[in-house]
Amino acid sequence: MNAATFIVAVIVILIIGGAAYRVFRMFTGKGSSCGCCKGDCCGCSRNINCEVREEEKK
Amino acid sequence: MITAALIGNPNSGKTTVFNKLTGSVQKTGNWPGVTVDRKEGFIRTYTKEKILIVDLPGIYSMSPYSPEEVVSRDYLIGTQSDKPDVAINIIDASNIERGLYLLTQVADLGIPMVVILNMMDVAEKSGMKVDAAKLSEALGCEVVQTVGIRNQGTEAIAEAVQRARDEHRVPSEINYGETLESCISKISPVISEGLRPELVRWVSIKLLERDPMVLADLGKEKVDAAMEIITAFEKEVGDDGIQMVATARYDAGSRIQEHCLTRVEPSESANTLSDRIDRILLNRVAGIFIFVAVMFLVYFIAVQTVGTMAVDFINDGFMQWVSQNIGIMMLNAGVDPFLHDLVISGILGGIGAIIGFLPQIFLLFLCLAVLEECGYMARVAYLMDRLFYHFGLSGRAVIPAVIGIGCSVPAIMGTRTIEDQSNRTVSVICTSFMPCSAKLPIITVIAAAFFHASAIVTLSLYLFGIVMILLSGLFLKRFPGLIGKPAPFVMELPVYHMPAVDNIVNNVTDKSWAFVKRAGTLIMLSAVIVWLLASFGTVDGKWFVYLGDNQTSGSYLAAFGNAFTWMFAPMGFGDKWELSVATLTGFMAKENLLGTLAVLLDSSADSEGFITAASLANYTTVGVAMSMLIFNLICAPCVAAIGAMRRELGTWKRTLMAIVFQCATAYGVATIFYQFWLLSTGTFSWMFVFAVIAIIVPVYVIAVPDSVGRIMSLFGKRPKEESE
Structure with missing residues (x-):
C-alpha cells in the first residue's frame, strides 16, 4: 500500500465513519439528548439541530 | 436567564416577531411528548440578561380541543419540567377582540405578562386607532406596539420582558361580573389545597367550563365538591357555566376594546x-x-x-x-x-x-x-x-x-x-x-x-x-x-x-x-x-x-435483487433487479x-x-x-416518516397496517398502470388479471354498502357496531 492509498483510505474511513455515526444517532434517538424529543425521535434530519441546541444551552 | 413564552392566535405575526427577535439563533425540533413544532431562541441583541423565547403553537383558546392547545397551556401552567418566567401575548392590532379572548385566559394564570400589539400598520389602514397606554392601564401590564414584518418596535420587547420578570408584573385580574365572580370565590377554597396559589383562580374557572383535562387531573374529591357548588349555581342562575364563562370573556374583551380603541375613516x-x-x-x-x-x-x-x-x-x-x-x-x-x-x-x-x-x-x-x-x-x-x-x-x-x-x-x-x-x-x-x-x-x-x-x-x-x-x-x-x-x-x-x-x-x-x-x-x-x-x-x-x-452482474446485490424482483413482475420490472433494489x-x-x-x-x-x-x-x-x-x-x-406515523397512530400494529395498506395500494395502482400501458402497446400479458383484481377490490369496497362487513363475515367475523 503506498502513501496515497493510505491517505485516501483514512479519508474515506473518516467520511463513511462520520456519516454512519450521524445516521446511528439519528435512528437510535441518541441525538435527542437535549430532551426535546425525550428519546422518541422521529429520525428526521432536524434531530441534528437538537444536539446543537443542547450545546448552546450548556 | 429569563424564559419567555410567546403565545397568540395564528396569523397574529408570532413567527415574524420571533424571527426578528432571535434571528439566525432560532432552532426547530420536536416538542417533548407530542409531535408539534417547537421553536426557541435567544434574543440576539439584548445583552443585559439572556432571554430565551419559546414560541408556542398559535391557538385561539386554552381549552384542550386540539393537541396544539394542550401543548401551549401545559407549558404555560408548568406541568412540564420547564416553566416560563414571562408570557409574551401577541395580539393582532386589527383584530383585538379575538386576541383578547385568549389574553383573558392567559391572564387568569397569574404569570407576569407583556402584551405585543402587532400589525399596527394593518390596524391603521383599517381605520383603527389603538391607545396602547389605555390598553396597558386596562390590562395592568406593559404593551409594546410593533410592526413585526418591518422590525419596528421589536427592540422594546426585551426591555419589557426584563421589567415584567423583575417587577413581577402580573396582569390585573379580569372581572367576569358579579355573578360569576361569586361562584369562583366559592369554588376556590375547596380546591386550593395542594395547588400553586396563582393557579387556583384559573382552575376554578376551568371547572366552570367543565375542562376535561382539569377534571381528570384534579382529583375526585375536589372535583365532586366543586361540581356540587357549580351545579347549584347553574340552577340558581338558569344558565350553564361554559356559556357564562365564554360570554364573560367576550364581554371583558369588549370592555377593554371600547376603552382603548377608536375607529377613524380608513385611508386604505x-x-x-x-x-x-x-x-x-x-x-x-x-x-x-x-x-x-x-x-x-x-x-x-x-x-x-x-x-x-x-x-x-x-x-x-x-x-x-x-x-x-x-x-x-x-x-x-x-x-x-x-x-x-x-x-x-x-x-x-x-x-x-x-x-x-x-x-x-x-x-x-x-x-x-x-x-x-x-x-x-x-x-x-x-x-x-x-x-x-x-x-x-x-x-x-x-x-x-x-x-x-x-x-x-x-x-x-x-x-x-x-x-x-x-x-x-x-x-x-x-x-x-x-x-x-x-x-x-x-x-x-x-x-x-x-x-x-x-x-x-x-x-x-x-x-x-x-x-x-x-x-x-x-x-x-x-x-x-x-x-x-x-x-x-x-x-x-x-x-x-x-x-x-x-x-x-x-x-x-x-x-x-x-x-x-x-x-x-x-x-x-x-x-x-x-x-x-x-x-x-x-x-x-x-x-x-x-x-x-x-x-454488477454476478454481484451479491444482483443475487439478492434477483431473489425477490419477481414480486414486481406485474408492475413491469420483474426482470430488472436494479429497479427492485x-x-x-x-x-x-x-x-x-x-x-x-x-x-x-x-x-x-x-x-x-x-x-x-x-x-x-x-x-x-x-x-x-x-x-x-x-x-x-x-x-x-x-x-423517518414511518417513525412519525408510529407516533401519531400510537401502536406498531396500527403503523404496520398503515404500511401494508400503502404498499398494497402502490402495488395495485402501479400494476393497473403498467398492464394498461402494455395493452396500449398491443401486448397482452396474463398478469393483466392482477390489474383486474386491483380494480375490482377497491371499487367493491367503496361502492357496495357494508362491503367490509360482508368480507369479514366470509371469515366468520363481524365488525363492531359503530356508535354515532
Whole structure:
C-alpha cells in the first residue's frame, strides 16, 4: 500500500465513519439528548439541530 | 436567564416577531411528548440578561380541543419540567377582540405578562386607532406596539420582558361580573389545597367550563365538591357555566376594546383589498384552476426552467469537474483501483446524483415559502375543503397534504390539528401519497428521460397524489374504526401581505441545509453500501472477490435483487433487479432511489457514474419507469416518516397496517398502470388479471354498502357496531 492509498483510505474511513455515526444517532434517538424529543425521535434530519441546541444551552 | 413564552392566535405575526427577535439563533425540533413544532431562541441583541423565547403553537383558546392547545397551556401552567418566567401575548392590532379572548385566559394564570400589539400598520389602514397606554392601564401590564414584518418596535420587547420578570408584573385580574365572580370565590377554597396559589383562580374557572383535562387531573374529591357548588349555581342562575364563562370573556374583551380603541375613516383597507382578491382566488370554479396554474408555475420555475439550468450546471459542470479531477489525482498518485472506484462511483456517484438537485429543491421550497408567507396557502386549504368533504375527509387534511410537498414528516405531524381520531388516522395514512421533495429528483430524471415538459409531468404527479389521497380516504372510511363524518372546517384566512424576507430565508435555508445534510450522511452511506454489495461477488468458489467498477452482474446485490424482483413482475420490472433494489433502498430515504440507480446503472454518457436521463431511457421503457415511479410515490414512506406515523397512530400494529395498506395500494395502482400501458402497446400479458383484481377490490369496497362487513363475515367475523 503506498502513501496515497493510505491517505485516501483514512479519508474515506473518516467520511463513511462520520456519516454512519450521524445516521446511528439519528435512528437510535441518541441525538435527542437535549430532551426535546425525550428519546422518541422521529429520525428526521432536524434531530441534528437538537444536539446543537443542547450545546448552546450548556 | 429569563424564559419567555410567546403565545397568540395564528396569523397574529408570532413567527415574524420571533424571527426578528432571535434571528439566525432560532432552532426547530420536536416538542417533548407530542409531535408539534417547537421553536426557541435567544434574543440576539439584548445583552443585559439572556432571554430565551419559546414560541408556542398559535391557538385561539386554552381549552384542550386540539393537541396544539394542550401543548401551549401545559407549558404555560408548568406541568412540564420547564416553566416560563414571562408570557409574551401577541395580539393582532386589527383584530383585538379575538386576541383578547385568549389574553383573558392567559391572564387568569397569574404569570407576569407583556402584551405585543402587532400589525399596527394593518390596524391603521383599517381605520383603527389603538391607545396602547389605555390598553396597558386596562390590562395592568406593559404593551409594546410593533410592526413585526418591518422590525419596528421589536427592540422594546426585551426591555419589557426584563421589567415584567423583575417587577413581577402580573396582569390585573379580569372581572367576569358579579355573578360569576361569586361562584369562583366559592369554588376556590375547596380546591386550593395542594395547588400553586396563582393557579387556583384559573382552575376554578376551568371547572366552570367543565375542562376535561382539569377534571381528570384534579382529583375526585375536589372535583365532586366543586361540581356540587357549580351545579347549584347553574340552577340558581338558569344558565350553564361554559356559556357564562365564554360570554364573560367576550364581554371583558369588549370592555377593554371600547376603552382603548377608536375607529377613524380608513385611508386604505387591507381587509378590503384581500376581500377583492379572494373574490377571484376563492371562486368555486376559477379558484381550483388558478391553484393548478399557480402550482404549474411553481414547478415550471423550480423543475423545468431555472431549476434545470442550475441542476445541469452542477451535475454536468461542477460535479463532473470535481469527479474528473479527483479521479485523475488518484490515478496519478497510484491509489489502489478499488479505493479509486469506491470514491468515484460509490461516494461521489451516489451523493453527486442527489446533491445536484439542490437547486430544484431550493427553488421549490422558495416558491412554497413565498406562497405560504403571502397568505395564499391558507386559501388552498379553504378551496380544497369542499372537494375533500365529498370524499369523507376534513378540509384540515388539506394542510398536511400541502406541507407534504416539502416533507412527509412535518406533514404527518400536522395531522394533529385534526380533532377527530378517525379522520386523523386516515390523514396520517394518506398524507405521504403527496410526492415530497425527496421524490423530486427521481421524478425529474424520469420526466427528463421520457418527456420534454417536465413541469407538466411533475404537476400531474402532484395532482395524482391529491387524487390518491381522496380515493384512499373514500376506501379507508369503509373500515370499522375509521368510519365517521368529517368535522366542519373553520379557519381564519390571513390578510394578504408581502412575504417577510427573513421568514422565507430562514425557512428555505433550514430545509435546504437539511437536504444537504441528509445527502451527506444517509444517502452517501446507502450509496456506499449499495456500491460495495454491487461490486463484490463469489467467483470460482472464492468469496468477496472484487468484480471491478460497473460490473454488477454476478454481484451479491444482483443475487439478492434477483431473489425477490419477481414480486414486481406485474408492475413491469420483474426482470430488472436494479429497479427492485433501488425501490428497497428508497425505504431508508426516497432520495436513495436515484442514488442507488446512479451507482448501479452504468452511465454510458459519462464514466464518472452520474446517472443521466439518457442512460435511464436506454435502460428501460417509459411504461416500466413510470410504473416504478408510481409505486415509489405512493408506497410506504421513508423510515423517518414511518417513525412519525408510529407516533401519531400510537401502536406498531396500527403503523404496520398503515404500511401494508400503502404498499398494497402502490402495488395495485402501479400494476393497473403498467398492464394498461402494455395493452396500449398491443401486448397482452396474463398478469393483466392482477390489474383486474386491483380494480375490482377497491371499487367493491367503496361502492357496495357494508362491503367490509360482508368480507369479514366470509371469515366468520363481524365488525363492531359503530356508535354515532
